[in-house]
Amino acid sequence: MSDTFEVVRSVTIAAPAATIHALLDDFQAWTRWSPWEDVDPALERTYSGADAGVGAIYEWSGNRKAGQGRMEITEDVPGERVVIALDFLKPFKSSNTTIFELSEDGGSTTVTWRMVGPKTLMNKVMGIFVSMDKMIGPSFEKGLAQLSAAATA
Numbered sequence: 511m512s513d514t515f516e517v518v519r520s521v522t523i524a525a526p527a528a529t530i531h532a533l534l535d536d537f538q539a540w541t542r543w544s545p546w547e548d549v550d551p552a553l554e555r556t557y558s559g560a561d562a563g564v565g566a567i568y569e570w571s572g573n574r575k576a577g578q579g580r581m582e583i584t585e586d587v588p589g590e591r592v593v594i595a596l597d598f599l600k601p602f603k604s605s606n607t608t609i610f611e612l613s614e615d616g617g618s619t620t621v622t623w624r625m626v627g628p629k630t631l632m633n634k635v636m637g638i639f640v641s642m643d644k645m646i647g648p649s650f651e652k653g654l655a656q657l658s659a660a661a662t663a
Contacts (some may be wrong), residue, residue, distance in 0.1 A: 515629050515642040519650035520622040525661040527589040527614040530621060533660055534592045534610050535583060536561065537568035543660040545653035550576035577601050581608070589614065596625070604628075621657065623650050 523530060533539045537557055541547055550572035559567040563586040571578040578600040585593035594608040606627030613620045625646065 513629055514626060516624065516626045517643050517646045517650060518622060518624045519647060519654055520620055521654040521658060522618050522620045523658045523661050524618050525658075526617060527612040527619045530612055530619050530657065530661045531589050531592070532562075533657060535563050535566070535586050535588075537566055537581065537583075539660075540568070543653060543656040545649040545656060546576065549573070571600075574601060596627075621654060623654060625650075 533543060547553075553570055553572040553576050556569040557567065558569070559565040559582065562583075564583050566583045567580065568582075569578075569580045570576065577598060579596065579598040581597075582595045583592060584595050585591065590612055592610045594610075596606045596608050598604045598606075604627060606625050609622075609624045609626075611622040611624070613622075629642075
């Protein structure tokens with residue numbers, strides 16, 4: 511059994527990479543497309559650091575479903591890539607890396623959303639019943655559909 515997990519989903523969006531990139535590297539724009547926005551209507555959000563790009567920080571705290579955590583953009587290549595350090599604090603602790611890769615071709619952009627991280631004891635126990643891919647993949651699919659809608663609105 512591997513000590514790491516990876517969840518990957520991709521979609522092609524009829525919009526330029528720059529438009530999509532602007533929705534990814536500015537955490538305040540995530541309210542327009544994130545698949546977790548409707549999990550807790552009373553979610554508390556804090557933005558700090560840079561307004562966008564490397565050093566931008568987003569922290570949240572919510573109900574049991576939303577949990578508590580922190581994201582920080584650690585790499586940002588305009589129109590190509592955004593890398594985020596993702597730390598969950600509640601309901602369980604874990605540290606993962608989220609990567610958005612953009613590839614523009616003829617006015618459309620393929621967006622690949624990837625999350626990688628170590629399999630914690632909790633991941634391994636839950637993995638007996640359901641894989642990380644099955645737990646997180648549908649949220650990535652919803653988010654990519656909502657990102658597409660936001661980018662083409």
